[in-house]
Amino acid sequence: xxxxxIAVPKGNxxxxxxxxxxxxxxxxxxxxxxxxxxxxxxxxxxxxxxxTRNFDVPVYVEHGACDLGIVGKDIIxxxxxxxxxxxxxxxxxxxxxxxxxxxNDPKFSNNIRVATKYPNLTSYFLSKEGIRARIIKLHGxxxxxxxxxxxxxxVDLVATGRTLKENNLSIIKPFFSSSARLIANPxxxxxxxxxxxxxxxxxxxxxxxxxx
Ligand SMILES: Nc1ncnc2c1ncn2[C@@H]1O[C@H](COP(=O)(O)OP(=O)(O)OP(=O)(O)O)[C@@H](O)[C@H]1O
Ligand SMILES: O=P(O)(O)OC[C@H]1O[C@H](OP(=O)(O)OP(=O)(O)O)[C@H](O)[C@@H]1O
Numbered sequence: 001x002x003x004x005x006i007a008v009p010k011g012n013x014x015x016x017x018x019x020x021x022x023x024x025x026x027x028x029x030x031x032x033x034x035x036x037x038x039x040x041x042x043x044x045x046x047x048x049x050x051x052t053r054n055f056d057v058p059v060y061v062e063h064g065a066c067d068l069g070i071v072g073k074d075i076i077x078x079x080x081x082x083x084x085x086x087x088x089x090x091x092x093x094x095x096x097x098x099x100x101x102x103x104n105d106p107k108f109s110n111n112i113r114v115a116t117k118y119p120n121l122t123s124y125f126l127s128k129e130g131i132r133a134r135i136i137k138l139h140g141x142x143x144x145x146x147x148x149x150x151x152x153x154x155v156d157l158v159a160t161g162r163t164l165k166e167n168n169l170s171i172i173k174p175f176f177s178s179s180a181r182l183i184a185n186p187x188x189x190x191x192x193x194x195x196x197x198x199x200x201x202x203x204x205x206x207x208x209x210x211x212x
Pocket of ligand 1: 159
């Protein structure tokens, strides 16, 4: 059988993704070292693992540089890549929320600015709510923006709520619920049918066993 290449994101989804890969038969020891390597190969499992930035995962999969990827639903809906969404992996659960310092209703404020990593989902949400705002795109630590007066509100991910709380911010409205998804390149799905199905089936059992 041919090799499968899977893009796995650094950060919040990495630990659980390594558990999934281990279950599928990939030896993750090489990934757990302090190595600077970017591609990890298991010749027995016939799997190559590429560790990338979260937002880059769909890019590698859409272009066929990777057959499979693991990425948050938030990123799929923000980027709308041309990939197949195969499976909800049920970890990396969080919500996209409108949050801020003030408890005022943003609908009744003028000239508000909303900082976010998710301009498309934010713009869709704000227009549905009838809120007129300027969106400011940032790449990380979104919670800083209202603290420094860069924006009035933010749209960011919330899991435990700890980051908001420690920065004196509160949720105004949660509007999108996310978890990690297994995605595939549509051509790889057809061309590497046998190994793709085997990977998918093992991943499905991994999810089922953990949700019991
Ligand atoms: N606190 C959290 N708890 C659980 N899942 C989370 C949490 N924060 C984010 N996620 C999920 O994990 C994904 C990766 O988030 P993470 O914060 O690790 O990466 P990032 O910093 O946004 O990515 P990049 O490195 O590309 O900027 C998110 O897209 C989301 O689906
Ligand atoms: O509700 P909590 O449990 O506090 O989690 C929410 C935080 O987690 C994510 O950031 P992360 O810590 O991954 O860093 P980032 O801002 O660099 O993405 C997210 O962007 C929030 O800041």
